[in-house]
Amino acid sequence: MAQLQVVAPGARASDDTPSSAERSDDDLMLLARGGVLSAFDTLMRRHQRVALAVAHRHAGDLQVADDIVQEAFVEVYRAAQRYRPENKFRAFLLRIVIQRARMARRKNRRSRLVLGPLPETSVAPLGEAQVLATERQREVQRAVDSLPERQRAVVALRFGADLSHAELAQTLRIPEGTARSRLFTALRTLRKKLGGLGHE
Amino acid sequence: MSEPFSPDKIARYLQEDLSPTEAQQLEAQLPEDPELQRLLHKERALVDLLSAPVPAINRMDVVSGVHRRLQTPEKSPIWPWISGLGVALAALALFALLPRPKVESEWPGITARSAQPKSDSQWMGVQVWTASPQGMVPVGTTIEADSELLFSYTNLGPNPAQYLMVLGRDARGEIRWYYPGWTDPDLDPPAITIQAGEAQTVLKEAIRHDLPTGPLQIRAIFLASPRRVREVEMKLDGDLPNVLHTQVINLVVR
Numbered sequence: 001m002a003q004l005q006v007v008a009p010g011a012r013a014s015d016d017t018p019s020s021a022e023r024s025d026d027d028l029m030l031l032a033r034g035g036v037l038s039a040f041d042t043l044m045r046r047h048q049r050v051a052l053a054v055a056h057r058h059a060g061d062l063q064v065a066d067d068i069v070q071e072a073f074v075e076v077y078r079a080a081q082r083y084r085p086e087n088k089f090r091a092f093l094l095r096i097v098i099q100r101a102r103m104a105r106r107k108n109r110r111s112r113l114v115l116g117p118l119p120e121t122s123v124a125p126l127g128e129a130q131v132l133a134t135e136r137q138r139e140v141q142r143a144v145d146s147l148p149e150r151q152r153a154v155v156a157l158r159f160g161a162d163l164s165h166a167e168l169a170q171t172l173r174i175p176e177g178t179a180r181s182r183l184f185t186a187l188r189t190l191r192k193k194l195g196g197l198g199h200e
Numbered sequence: 201m202s203e204p205f206s207p208d209k210i211a212r213y214l215q216e217d218l219s220p221t222e223a224q225q226l227e228a229q230l231p232e233d234p235e236l237q238r239l240l241h242k243e244r245a246l247v248d249l250l251s252a253p254v255p256a257i258n259r260m261d262v263v264s265g266v267h268r269r270l271q272t273p274e275k276s277p278i279w280p281w282i283s284g285l286g287v288a289l290a291a292l293a294l295f296a297l298l299p300r301p302k303v304e305s306e307w308p309g310i311t312a313r314s315a316q317p318k319s320d321s322q323w324m325g326v327q328v329w330t331a332s333p334q335g336m337v338p339v340g341t342t343i344e345a346d347s348e349l350l351f352s353y354t355n356l357g358p359n360p361a362q363y364l365m366v367l368g369r370d371a372r373g374e375i376r377w378y379y380p381g382w383t384d385p386d387l388d389p390p391a392i393t394i395q396a397g398e399a400q401t402v403l404k405e406a407i408r409h410d411l412p413t414g415p416l417q418i419r420a421i422f423l424a425s426p427r428r429v430r431e432v433e434m435k436l437d438g439d440l441p442n443v444l445h446t447q448v449i450n451l452v453v454r
Contacts, residue, residue, distance in 0.1 A: 044263050052257045062256055070265040071385060077270060099430065102374070103385035140249045148373035158215075159250040165217070173434065180217060187211045191246060 025089035033080040044073050051097050054160035058101040058152060060141035068104050072096045091171040094161060098153045143193040151186035158183055205236055210243045323357025324445045326420040331406040342452045348406035353394055360396035361422035361444045365432060371414025375433050378407050382429045390426040411453045418449040
């Protein structure tokens with residue numbers, strides 16, 4: 001089956017042109033910069049899950065996470081001219097996701113001031129195990145919400161994107177020791193807040 | 201008898217942050233130590249909850265949404281202020297009569313504004329005020345969570361600044377922008393322009409954030425060239441170029 005080939009404007013597709021899916025993030029960004037939108041689509045599809053997971057862990061809401069990630073990709077696209085191909089696209093993207101998540105929290109706080117409490121949404125009845133699991137997740141999210149912003153960012157990246165300490169440091173542009181320290185301080189706080197969750 | 205492992209150390213084990221020797225010690229002790237097993241189980245449960253996958257994410261696709269947003273032209277930089285212009289103007293008459301509160305600084309070489317100037321940076325500073333029905337009241341060491349804050353600036357000396365940014369870091373570590381205002385995530389507004397040779401010039405907006413109780417550290421950054429809010433947030437604890445003076449005011453929100 002023939003694969004879709006992405007080529008730079010003016011170039012001609014040939015049999016040895018790698019498919020879009022085979023290209024590196026940097027190559028796809030350079031193609032996007034040159035106006036090849038399908039290259040940017042490939043980039044988005046490659047990274048959207050991890051970006052959504054980070055945004056969701058930070059914001060605690062899927063709709064908000066969807067909004068955050070869309071805005072982050074728009075920002076990435078508009079920054080394509082300034083993008084430096086240093087094989088750090090994921091760190092670049094996730095840094096923007098964290099910034100957008102932080103701004104979304106600020107925006108939501110203001111919205112709450114204006115709108116006041118929203119009406120309860122009716123939901124279909126859940127089984128006991130689902131209720132328990134949902135309640136646990138809510139408790140976890142409340143605990144994550146209560147963390148200071150810097151620790152929340154580290155938790156979102158570590159557990160949303162499974163970043164290593166070195167990747168956390170690169171993404172947040174902080175020393176690795178600082179990333180570690182923030183992570184373990186956050187875990188200590190979460191452990192205290194969620195003390196009973198580990199007991200079955 | 202073997203030494204008990206702390207929850208912190210167990211967390212480090214699960215996050216692969218222990219040295220190989222320490223990790224081996226823990227693994228050797230684990231089969232015969234029920235308390236260690238319990239703590240490890242508890243920590244693992246926490247990590248599992250934090251990393252629990254969200255199946256709905258696999259069904260989501262942001263691509264079409266991004267396309268729609270890209271078709272929308274970028275917004276022009278309009279700063280949506282919470283404006284208390286009337287309050288500020290009414291207060292101007294009272295302004296000169298009011299005493300100045302003490303301003304603390306934790307930055308080297310910066311003293312309270314009542315002290316004798318020692319360098320160019322001492323010619324610059326901001327004053328924080330709260331808006332009240334009676335006009336502007338100088339801020340002491342505490343404010344209310346919903347206080348409307350106003351700022352005045354002084355920009356004198358042989359090397360005055362051209363731009364100013366004022367932000368606060370609240371008790372949760374979150375950044376609250378006062379100048380420039382920043383409420384629209386699509387924008388990245390630049391520093392505001394200030395006049396040289398001015399003393400106690402009032403910026404005519406009363407700005408309110410919904411602040412958590414606890415410390416609020418306000419920073420006023422006087423600049424020779426304009427920076428934008430995102431850059432400043434990213435470099436807040438690092439090196440921001442062309443800064444002439446940074447003033448830190450520590451308040452408590454109650």
